Each structure stands twice: as C-alpha cells, then as structure tokens.
Amino acid sequence: MWCCFNRFPNPVSDVCSSPTSSTLSVWCGVRVHKIAETSVNDEKVASMQFRRKSRLPDVSAITCSVSVVALLMISVASAETVEVSPEAERAFSKSTPADLDDLRAIENHVQQLAKAVLPSTVNVRVGAAQGSGVIVSRDGYVMTAAHVIGKPGRSVVFTFHDGKTARGTTLGVFKSVDAGLAKITTKGKWPMLEKADSSRVRVGDWCLATGHPGGYKSGRPPVVRLGRIVTRRDTVIQSDCALVGGDSGGPLLDMQGRVIGIHSRIGPSIAWNFHVPSNAFVDNWDRLAESEEWGRRPGSKGAIIGISGDDHPRGLEVTEVPEGYPAHRANIKPGDIIVELNDKSFEDFDEFADRIREKAPGDKVKIELLRSNTRLTKYVTLASRG
Amino acid sequence: MVSRLKASTSAAKWLRFSFLVAFCLCLLVASVDAQLPKDRYTNGGAVLRAFSGVTKSPNRFTVRLFSGREVVALGMVVESDGYILSKASELNRPNLRCRLNDGRSYSAQIVGVHRDFDLALLKIEATHLPTANWGDAKDPDVGRWVITVDQDSTPAGVGVVSVGSRAIKQQSGVLGISISEVSDGPRVKEVFPNSGADKAGLKVGDIITHVAGTLTRNGSALSRTIKRFRPGDTLELKVLRDDKDVEIKATLGHPFTSFLSRGMLQNRMGGELSIRRAGFPKAYQHSTFLKPNQCGGPLVNLDGKVVGINIARSGRTETLAIPVDEIKRIIPELKTGKLALKSDG
Numbered sequence: 001m002w003c004c005f006n007r008f009p010n011p012v013s014d015v016c017s018s019p020t021s022s023t024l025s026v027w028c029g030v031r032v033h034k035i036a037e038t039s040v041n042d043e044k045v046a047s048m049q050f051r052r053k054s055r056l057p058d059v060s061a062i063t064c065s066v067s068v069v070a071l072l073m074i075s076v077a078s079a080e081t082v083e084v085s086p087e088a089e090r091a092f093s094k095s096t097p098a099d100l101d102d103l104r105a106i107e108n109h110v111q112q113l114a115k116a117v118l119p120s121t122v123n124v125r126v127g128a129a130q131g132s133g134v135i136v137s138r139d140g141y142v143m144t145a146a147h148v149i150g151k152p153g154r155s156v157v158f159t160f161h162d163g164k165t166a167r168g169t170t171l172g173v174f175k176s177v178d179a180g181l182a183k184i185t186t187k188g189k190w191p192m193l194e195k196a197d198s199s200r201v202r203v204g205d206w207c208l209a210t211g212h213p214g215g216y217k218s219g220r221p222p223v224v225r226l227g228r229i230v231t232r233r234d235t236v237i238q239s240d241c242a243l244v245g246g247d248s249g250g251p252l253l254d255m256q257g258r259v260i261g262i263h264s265r266i267g268p269s270i271a272w273n274f275h276v277p278s279n280a281f282v283d284n285w286d287r288l289a290e291s292e293e294w295g296r297r298p299g300s301k302g303a304i305i306g307i308s309g310d311d312h313p314r315g316l317e318v319t320e321v322p323e324g325y326p327a328h329r330a331n332i333k334p335g336d337i338i339v340e341l342n343d344k345s346f347e348d349f350d351e352f353a354d355r356i357r358e359k360a361p362g363d364k365v366k367i368e369l370l371r372s373n374t375r376l377t378k379y380v381t382l383a384s385r386g
Numbered sequence: 387m388v389s390r391l392k393a394s395t396s397a398a399k400w401l402r403f404s405f406l407v408a409f410c411l412c413l414l415v416a417s418v419d420a421q422l423p424k425d426r427y428t429n430g431g432a433v434l435r436a437f438s439g440v441t442k443s444p445n446r447f448t449v450r451l452f453s454g455r456e457v458v459a460l461g462m463v464v465e466s467d468g469y470i471l472s473k474a475s476e477l478n479r480p481n482l483r484c485r486l487n488d489g490r491s492y493s494a495q496i497v498g499v500h501r502d503f504d505l506a507l508l509k510i511e512a513t514h515l516p517t518a519n520w521g522d523a524k525d526p527d528v529g530r531w532v533i534t535v536d537q538d539s540t541p542a543g544v545g546v547v548s549v550g551s552r553a554i555k556q557q558s559g560v561l562g563i564s565i566s567e568v569s570d571g572p573r574v575k576e577v578f579p580n581s582g583a584d585k586a587g588l589k590v591g592d593i594i595t596h597v598a599g600t601l602t603r604n605g606s607a608l609s610r611t612i613k614r615f616r617p618g619d620t621l622e623l624k625v626l627r628d629d630k631d632v633e634i635k636a637t638l639g640h641p642f643t644s645f646l647s648r649g650m651l652q653n654r655m656g657g658e659l660s661i662r663r664a665g666f667p668k669a670y671q672h673s674t675f676l677k678p679n680q681c682g683g684p685l686v687n688l689d690g691k692v693v694g695i696n697i698a699r700s701g702r703t704e705t706l707a708i709p710v711d712e713i714k715r716i717i718p719e720l721k722t723g724k725l726a727l728k729s730d731g
Binding site: 107204224269270 | 426435527529546547548549550703
C-alpha cells in the first residue's frame with residue numbers, strides 16, 4: 001500500500017544497494033509510520049528517557065583529558081565541526097538566500113564543510129549488501145540504517161573516502177525506525193562527527209547529505225549534496241537532498257557538520273528523501289550498543305495506489321500523483337477530491353489508506369471523485385512493488 | 387457589523403484577544419509540523435531567483451537547439467562566427483535549428499563530434515556572437531555552487547559539485563531483441579517493448595544481415611558488433627523482411643530498461659535520464675536536477691563564468707559535466723571536421 005499525506009509523503013523504496021535482493025523493498029505507507037511512531041513512543045515511555053546515558057566513551061571527556069596534556073591534541077580529539085561565519089549564519093537564517101552575497105557565504109561555508117565531513121563517511125559492506133555509514137566516536141561507532149546491516153553480530157568491511165578499509169561488526173538494530181549501529185574493530189582513532197539533537201531541526205534548515213549512491217565506486221569519494229529540510233517528525237526527517245540505493249545509512253548533516261539523520265528510504269518524487277532522526281539513535285544508544293534487535297521492519301508486500309493527499313471535509317484532496325503509478329494511469333489529478341472508495345465514503349485520509357491496505361496488488365478499486373464540481377468515477381488497478 | 391464591533395464591551399475585547407492568542411498558538415503548532423513550501427526547495431523558484439544576477443551574462447551565449455518545436459538540448463556559443471558546442475547524442479534529429487538568446491533562429495550543421503566526450507560542434511551562419519566567458523581550467527571545488535543556464539534569467543537548475551573529475555565508466559548499448567539462429571542469419575524472435583528496436587520498427591521474423599556496415603552472419607557476430615556501441619548511438623541496420631531488403635535506423639538503449647533493475651528503477655524515481663550518460667574519459671559530478679534536454683549547455687559559477695558543460699543527467703542524485711580544460715582542448719579538434727558524425731562511429 002502506498003499513499004500518503006501531503007505533509008508526509010510515504011517512502012516507497014529503501015536506499016540500500018543489495019545485489020542479492022531481486023525485488024524492491026518497500027517501506028509501506030501510512031501503516032509503517034503508524035507502527036514506527038507507536039513503537040518509538042512506546043520506547044520513549046519505557047526507556048528512552050532513562051537510557052540516554054551512553055556506554056560510549058564520552059567525546060567531551062576525551063577532549064577535556066587531552067586538553068590537559070597539550071593544546072594541539074584538542075583538534076585531534078574533537079569532532080570535525082566547521083564554525084559558521086556570521087555571514088553564512090545570516091544567509092542560512094533567511095527563508096531563502098536574498099542575493100549573491102548570501103549565495104557566496106553559503107558556498108564558502110559548504111565547501112569547507114564538505115571537506116571536513118567526508119573522512120567520517122564510510123561505505124558499509126555486510127555480505128553482499130552495501131550501504132553507507134558515519135563514524136560518530138573516536139573508537140569507531142558507526143551509525144547506519146538497520147536495513148543495511150540486518151542484524152547484530154555480522155562482520156562488516158568499512159571503506160573510507162580514500163579507499164582504505166577497516167573491519168568491524170554489526171551491533172543493535174531498531175527496525176521500525178530503521179536505525180542501526182556498527183563498530184569498527186580495527187584499532188585506530190577514527191575521524192568522527194558529532195550527533196545533533198534532531199528535535200531542534202527546523203523545516204527549511206539547510207543540510208548536507210553524503211553517502212555512496214549506487215554502492216562504493218573505486219576512485220569516487222562519498223558524494224556530496226546540499227539541500228533543505230522539507231518535513232520533520234519524531235520518527236522521520238524528509239529533505240530535498242536526492243538519495244538513491246547505496247546511500248542508505250549515510251549521514252544527513254547540519255551546517256555545523258553534526259549528524260541530524262541517517263539516510264533510509266526514497267519515494268518517486270525527487271524531494272522524497274527520508275532520514276532516520278539522530279535522536280532515534282541517541283535515545284536508544286545503550287540498547288543499540290548492546291546489540292539489541294527490536295521493532296519490526298515494515299512489511300514489503302502490499303499494493304500501491306500512488307496518491308499523496310490531505311484531509312478534506314468530503315474525504316481527501318489529492319496533492320500529488322507521481323507519474324507511472326496506478327492513480328496516474330487512471331487519470332487522477334492533483335486537486336481532485338476523492339469522496340468514495342468502493343461506493344463507501346470515508347472519514348479522512350487514514351481511513352482511505354487503511355482500506356486500500358486491505359487490498360492486494362492487482363485488485364481493482366472504484367474511486368468517486370469531484371473535479372471542478374463534476375462527479376467522476378475512476379477504476380484503479382492497484383500495483384505491487386515487487 | 388462595524389458599528390457593533392465598535393460598541394463591544396471590554397469582555398468582548400478580552401474574548402477577541404484570547405481568540406487571537408489561541409489562533410497564534412495554532413500557528414505555532416502548525417509551524418512545528420509544517421512542510422517546506424516547494425518554492426523554497428533548493429531548486430525552488432524563490433531560491434533560483436537569488437541566482438538571477440549570475441545568469442545575466444551567460445544568458446547571452448546560451449542557445450537552445452530545436453528539432454521542430456521540441457527543445458532537444460541546450461548549447462553554448464564558443465566562437466563568435468557561429469560555432470556552438472552541445473551534447474552530440476541528443477542532436478541526431480531532423481531539421482536541427484539553433485535559437486540564439488536574442489530570438490534569432492538558424493539552421494545548424496554538425497561540424498564535428500567527439501564520441502568519447504559526446505560533444506558536438508555545430509555551425510550556424512551568424513557572426514559577432516557573444517561567446518563563452520571561460521572560468522578557471524581547474525575543476526570547481528566540491529561543495530561550490532554550479533548553475534545551469536538556460537535563456538531565462540532564472541537558471542534551469544542549481545546544485546553543488548558532488549564529486550571532482552574522474553573517468554565515468556563505459557557501458558555498451560542494447561538493441562532490445564532476442565534472436566533465434568536460422569540458416570540466413572540471426573532472426574528476430576522477440577522485440578522488447580519501448581526498446582530501440584521497438585521504436586525503430588524492427589519486427590519479429592526480420593533477419594538482420596548488416597549492422598553499421600558490418601555483415602552479421604550469426605547471432606554472435608550481431609551481438610559482438612552491437613557491443614562496440616553505446617546507449618544513445620544510432621545504428622543502420624539492414625534486414626531481410628518478406629524476402630526484401632529493408633533499411634532501419636535504430637538507437638541503442640540501456641540494458642534493463644524494459645526489465646528495470648532495482649538500481650535503474652530507483653535512479654528513474656524523480657525524472658528521466660540521458661540516454662548516453664556514461665563512458666566519458668573525464669567528468670565531474672554535481673547535484674543539479676535537470677531534464678535530459680537541459681544538458682549540452684553551460685554550467686557556470688557564481689561569477690557567471692563557464693566551469694563546464696552539462697553532458698548527462700545520469701541518475702537520481704547526479705548530473706555530469708565536462709571540465710573546462712577538456713572542452714578547450716577538444717574544440718580545435720572538432721573544428722577541423724575530422725571527427726564528423728558517422729553512424730558507424
């Protein structure tokens with residue numbers, strides 16, 4: 001089932017590149033998010049608030065102890081963050097850049113930022129599957145997507161921006177939000193980035209995405225994209241940084257180079273790129289670090305209709321109909337008000353979504369809609385994602 | 387109504403005030419869970435307008451290439467006496483015309499094609515044209531803005547440099563048929579929908595005797611010949627149909643286009659890709675979202691100087707550009723005409 005709110009379009013495909021899987025995995029629609037939200041909320045009540053203390057060596061502690069020894073060492077031990085100049089700060093705070101000065105300030109900053117964050121972006125290979133990841137501690141904890149690493153205890157090869165590799169192991173997975181943790185076991189001090197408080201991310205914030213779209217390609221460092229936050233919820237962040245298979249697990253960064261999200265899944269529109277909020281990791285750090293496996297990965301079966309919409313007093317208003325999907329083929333258009341599904345009215349978008357979800361791919365549904373006050377009937381054959 | 391409002395008591399005022407407070411609270415709540423208006427996306431109208439000062443000068447040397455009424459590619463004037471550079475594989479179309487920024491339109495002749503870089507030099511009968519204002523021969527740094535100029539003050543798209551220059555690996559093209567061997571040669575058993583063969587009108591039962599001037603005695607000779615070409619190449623085929631020789635021109639496609647692989651499907655999520663999008667000896671990658679027919683034109687920096695030519699929309703996350711040093715090296719070669727367009731490469 002694939003259909004969703006305008007405010008929160010549903011992802012269709014996860015962005016891990018897995019040569020072994022012959023069918024396209026789906027994070028399916030509204031239900032997924034309900035599951036995800038419920039479980040996150042449950043976790044919150046049960047443990048999130050109380051388990052925040054990290055088992056990890058605290059980064060600031062390292063910095064402090066080192067600073068006693070030598071001033072130079074601080075730069076070695078601290079995370080790769082880039083200070084935002086007042087000019088850049090001003091440009092980033094505007095709803096849109098106003099002029100060339102703003103654009104130059106953004107450019108100067110982003111260019112330095114890209115350099116600083118690439119060493120911490122890694123390719124993550126687990127068996128035949130690969131994705132991306134980001135190092136968030138000196139001793140090599142790597143945040144990635146649950147669907148990239150699958151389960152705890154598997155061996156991992158990490159490949160750095162310069163082609164060097166390190167070995168490691170997978171730790172915990174929180175499947176319903178797609179958060180996964182791994183650790184580099186090869187001895188070393190690794191280039192790390194800090195984690196941001198994702199609850200403070202605002203719609204319109206500028207962000208940088210890095211990762212390995214299409215999987216690791218020899219001679220190609222991680223790929224940099226600049227974008228903005230499109231939506232933010234507790235369980236997911238959407239940006240217009242375009243992602244594709246292989247990016248999964250890679251970091252979405254704020255303008256100080258802190259991790260605000262982990263790439264997870266995409267939808268048919270170029271601006272439908274979804275990231276696991278960093279707080280899903282921070283709030284569950286102990287469980288992840290202790291190789292716990294919990295939550296349920298949203299199912300990958302189900303039918304797709306291909307409508308994005310908003311609640312409407314009469315039912316739902318269609319806001320987007322991506323090309324090539326069943327609704328598009330049935331000539332349903334943005335602005336249409338859907339009032340009946342299979343001769344029965346429905347309360348809101350959620351109910352519509354629930355009822356579509358009860359169907360199987362290949363089923364034909366009858367849709368009654370209003371277009372410029374004319375009542376039309378459309379028959380839509382639901383598609384499958386496989 | 388107005389007078390009644392004026393006569394309102396302080397209690398009513400208080401009510402109105404609290405209503406206002408409630409309203410503001412609603413707005414606050416709404417803004418937490420809001421969605422970014424499309425206008426403010428990185429490629430949205432409001433953001434693009436900030437770049438309008440950048441496009442002013444490069445607009446003057448940016449051209450649109452038409453076949454009939456359809457824009458097939460953008461291009462840029464590289465020499466004032468009518469030499470235009472563009473993306474070669476998009477230009478294999480009838481009645482190619484070039485529209486300058488001032489509105490004048492000319493018939494365009496292809497003078498030379500560099501197959502590896504997929505660059506074509508065209509000539510129009512015009513003089514004293516404004517020409518490309520070249521930027522540094524050095525690639526722009528990763529993270530720098532790159533602006534794709536069209537003929538409007540608003541750019542066709544903006545993005546940042548994602549990866550510095552490297553070789554983009556070659557792919558071979560496919561015709562989109564399956565064959566069975568018969569004594570006369572390879573016989574078309576199946577034509578896959580939407581493939582190059584399908585679009586060219588190849589039919590089940592056709593026996594393919596020649597491809598690009600090479601005799602194809604059997605299936606392996608046929609596939610060997612086709613493998614020498616890339617997606618986007620147009621080949622001349624001779625086929626035997628109902629005992630008659632028929633000549634067909636077919637454009638090669640990508641493997642898997644009819645049975646989209648997972649990667650291909652994801653890459654197409656969000657827009658069409660250029661047919662020829664790999665096999666470039668050197669190109670850098672940027673994040674600009676473009677349509678295939680917005681390639682071939684200038685890519686500029688914030689100073690409005692040309693830092694590359696867009697050569698392919700190559701994936702959901704990527705557009706490729708050829709760096710300035712390569713362009714400058716290739717133009718004189720193209721001008722000699724020794725690299726003229728040939729269907730057999």
